[in-house]
Amino acid sequence: MIPLRLKIDAEATQPYVVRLRNFEGVGQPPDQIHPLEAVLETVDGEKSIFSGPTGTLQVFGVDPSELDGDSILVVPSRKIAHRLIRANSRHNTLLVTERCDQLCVMCSQPPKKQHVDMLPFFETAVLLAPWNSTIGLSGGEPTLFKYSLFAFLRRAMARRRDIDFHILTNAQHFDWADLALLGDIDRDRILWGVPVYASDGAVHDQIVGKPGAFDQVKKSLSVLCEAGARIELRTVLMRPNATALLDLARFVTTALPFVETWAIMQLENIGYGRQNWHSLFFDSSMQFEPVGKAVDFALSRGISTKLYNFPLCTVPAHYRAYAPSTISDWKRTYIEDCTQCSLRAECGGFFEWHPKVHGYGRFGAI
Ligand code: SF4
Incomplete structure (x- = not known):
């Protein structure tokens, strides 16, 4: 698995964000180094030593060629650094908070009470991100800190006009008064x-563990629609909702035709998803019909419909075109069968933590 946390030793004492550079093998390093960059000086066994504006930084156990261009948050007191933006990845997500006001039965990242405002660090990391990045913002629930979040977005988007954001929200905190906030940022x-x-x-x-959540999500979707926001509707496929997926497809096409995409998503075996796996996991490899019917219906009404996190061999051939590779690189794995598979290049594989014995009943090389 790709490490998102690095073991470090830093000369500085306070946390800071820095972009790592490695000019090994480059004939002539550039004349000018960005003021927030630390450059590789030497490699000593498992230890890479970088030097930058905040002094030296030792990074342990990772080949420095894999870190070139990464923006990291160095936390000297804990001797760790978080890889906030990995330069060679399309899957960079910043965790705005671990707090949440819902308690979803399949939550992959169960909420915590404490909150530390990381947005100032994230803002620096975004400014250092590679050109034309799409950066994910997630939680917990990011809009619990709505005003700070919007201020962050306004500043970051003004300074980096090439960068897009993908924000995961439970949509419990939008109000009509937020039209002004939403109108203030580039909705596209x-x-x-x-x-x-x-x-x-x-x-x-019941799934999100919050009475009244459905009414509030409908209201928030109306607000987002009125603001002209781009919306990706996300439905995790589970036993409690699988057989009513066609009803949901009807609802989406009639009440929410303005969404950009409807994503039906397979379950992650982590967090509460692991705890409740046996009562939640719907094995679509053995019983695809409810999914197929919902996809057919939504597509027939002009809704762009996708299957996220489905290994291609678990999906009937006719539906594979709707199942892009969506599992983040650092969470993704392939099994032995995959090495022989003709679909390996376009397939998103499995979650690293997908159970070997009580997962999909039908899968394997194609
Ligand atoms: S065998 Fe592996 S590569 Fe092939 S479709 Fe299944 S998960 Fe994807």
């Missing part, structure tokens, strides 16, 4: 990922 450069699990409010509320 933000995709809001909003979960809706069922057309029956009671089922949705």
Whole structure:
């Protein structure tokens, strides 16, 4: 698995963000180094020594060629650094908070009470990100800190006009008064990922563990629609909602035709998803019909419909075109069968933590 946390030893004492550079093998390093860059000086066994504006930084256990261009948050007191933006990845997501006001039965990152404001560090990291990046913002629930979040977006988007954001939100905190906030930022450069699990409010509320959540998500979607925001509707496929997926497709096509994409997503076996796996996992490799019917219906009504996190061999051939590779690089794995598979190049594989014995019933090389 790609490490997102590095073991370090830093000369500085306070946390800071820096971009790592490695000019090994480059004939002539550039004359000018960015003021927030640290450059590789030497490699000593498992230890790479960088030097930059905040002094020397030793990074342990990672080949420095893999770190070139990464923006990291160095936390000297804990002797760790977080790889906030990996230069050679399309899957960079910044965790705005671990707090959340929902308690979803399949939450992959169960919420915590404490909150530390990381947005100032994230802002620096975004400014150092590679050209034309799309950066994910997630939680917890990022809009619990709505005003700080919008201020961050305004500043970052003004300074980096090439960068887009993909923000995951439970859509419990938008109000009509937010039209001004939403109108203040470039709506075309933000995709809001909003979960809706069922057309029956009671089922949705039960899945997210919050009475009234469905009504609030509908209101927030109206606000986002009115603001002209781009919306990716996200539905995790689970036993409690699988058989009613066609009803949800009808709801999406009639009540939410303005969404850019409807994503039906397979479950992650981590966090509460692992704890509740046996009551939640719907094996679509053995029973694809409810998914197929929902996809057919939504597509027939002009809704761009996708299957996220489905290994291609678990999906009937006719539907594979709707199943892009979506599992983040650092969470993704392939099994032995995959080496022989003709679909390996376009397939997103499995979650690293997908269970070997009680996962999909049908899979394998094609
Ligand atoms: S065998 Fe592996 S590469 Fe092939 S479709 Fe299945 S998961 Fe994807």
